[in-house]
Each structure stands twice: as C-alpha cells, then as structure tokens.
Amino acid sequence: MQFIGDYSPPVGRFAIVASRFNAMVTEALLSGCRDALERHGIADDRIDVAWVPGSFEIPLVARKLAETGRYAAVICLGCVIRGETSHYDHVAGQAAAGVMQAGLATGVPVIFGILTTENVEQALNRAGLKSGNKGADAALAAIEMVNLLGRIGG
Numbered sequence: 354m355q356f357i358g359d360y361s362p363p364v365g366r367f368a369i370v371a372s373r374f375n376a377m378v379t380e381a382l383l384s385g386c387r388d389a390l391e392r393h394g395i396a397d398d399r400i401d402v403a404w405v406p407g408s409f410e411i412p413l414v415a416r417k418l419a420e421t422g423r424y425a426a427v428i429c430l431g432c433v434i435r436g437e438t439s440h441y442d443h444v445a446g447q448a449a450a451g452v453m454q455a456g457l458a459t460g461v462p463v464i465f466g467i468l469t470t471e472n473v474e475q476a477l478n479r480a481g482l483k484s485g486n487k488g489a490d491a492a493l494a495a496i497e498m499v500n501l502l503g504r505i506g507g
Contacts, residue, residue: 358497359496359497359500359501359504360393360493360496360497360500361393361394361496361500362393362394362395362496363395363425363496363499363500363503364425365399365424365425365426365499366399366400366401366423366424366425367390367395367399367400367401367424367425367426367427367428367495368400368401368402368403368415368418368419368423368424368426368427368428369383369386369387369400369401369402369403369427369428369429369430370402370403370405370411370414370415370418370427370428370429370430371383371402371403371404371405371430371431372404372405372406372407372408372410372411372430372431372432372467373404373405373406373407374406374407374408374431374432375431375432375433375434375476377477378432378468378473378476378477378480379430379431379432379480381477381480381481381486381488382430382432382466382468382480382481382486382487382488382491383402383430383488384481384486384488385480385481385486385487385488385489385492386428386430386466386486386488386489386491386492387400387492388489389486389488389489389490389492389493390492390495390496393492393493393496395496401418401424403418407431407444408431408432408433408444408445408448408467409444409447409448411429411431411448411451411452411467412429412447412448412450412451412452412454412455413451415427415429415451415452415455415463416451416454416455416458416459416463419455419456419458419459419461419463420459424461425461425462425495425499426461426462426463426464426495426496426498426499427455427461427462427463427464427495428464428466428491428492428495429448429452429463429464429465429466429467429491430466430467430488430491431448431466431467431468432467432468432470432476432480433445433448433467433468433469433470434470434471434472434473434476435469435470435471435472441469445467445469448467449465449467449469452464452465452467453465460502462494462495462498462499462502464491464494464495464498465491466487466488466490466491466494468480468487
C-alpha cells in the first residue's frame with residue numbers, strides 16, 4: 354500500500370495556537386492558516402484559536418489542547434527572530450522540542466508552524482509577502498497528517 358498526500362476534508366475540529374509576540378507576522382500566518390483550512394473544507398466553526406504570549410509558551414497550550422481529545426490536529430504558529438543574544442537559540446530550540454513532544458505524547462498531529470528567521474524581512478516574506486505563507490503550509494500539513502493517521506489506524 355502506498356500512502357500519498359491526502360488533502361480531502363478530514364472530520365473533527367482543528368486548534369491553532371498562535372503567539373502574540375511578533376504579531377505583525379503571526380497574524381499573517383494565522384490568516385493564511387485559516388484560509389487554507391477553509392479552502393480545504395474545514396468550516397470556520399470547526400477552528401478554535403488560542404493566543405499565547407510568545408513562541409516559548411506554545412508547546413504547553415498545544416499539548417493541553419491535544420490532550421482534550423477534541424481536536425484532530427493542533428497547529429502551532431509563531432515567529433522567533435534572531436537578535437543580538439543567545440535568547441533566540443533557547444526559544445527556537447525549546448519551542449521546536451516542545452511542539453514535537455506534544456505530538457509524540459498525545460498521538461495528535463501537532464504541527465510546527467513557528468518561523469525561525471534571521472531578520473524581520475525573512476519573517477514577513479514567509480508570512481505571505483514573497484515566499485508563500487507558512488501558516489497555510491502548516492494547515493496543509495495538519496490536514497495531510499490527520500488523513501494519513503486515519504488511514505493507518507492512528
């Protein structure tokens with residue numbers, strides 16, 4: 354049996370955890386994510402959004418949402434931009450590890466849609482200005498993972 358990308362509308366609700374930090378970027382990611390979900394048959398009333406202060410806080414809320422059993426997938430949206438200190442490395446690394454752990458611990462697809470960029474220009478480009486919208490890409494990954502796990506019995 355071959356498993357390929359399936360973007361047909363899955364059943365269930367979707368949660369999005371979005372960071373308020375770097376809101377100019379994360380609001381664009383959220384818009385792209387919601388648009389992609391809706392274009393693939395996920396009605397707005399099946400989408401819940403939880404705002405958190407920053408990307409470091411995303412994994413805890415993502416895990417709590419996944420543990421409720423109410424969501425087919427949890428999509429994590431944030432933006433960490435490198436600065437002059439090592440703070441970037443800590444936030445980006447822990448956010449990535451926490452998102453991965455939330456999915457592994459719960460068996461629910463928890464999608465990493467957190468931008469990690471060198472500067473604001475790169476972030477804006479990835480939030481829809483030039484390089485597509487990574488929020489939309491995260492939505493597609495969520496749909497594909499829900500459908501794939503459904504097919505393999507997970």
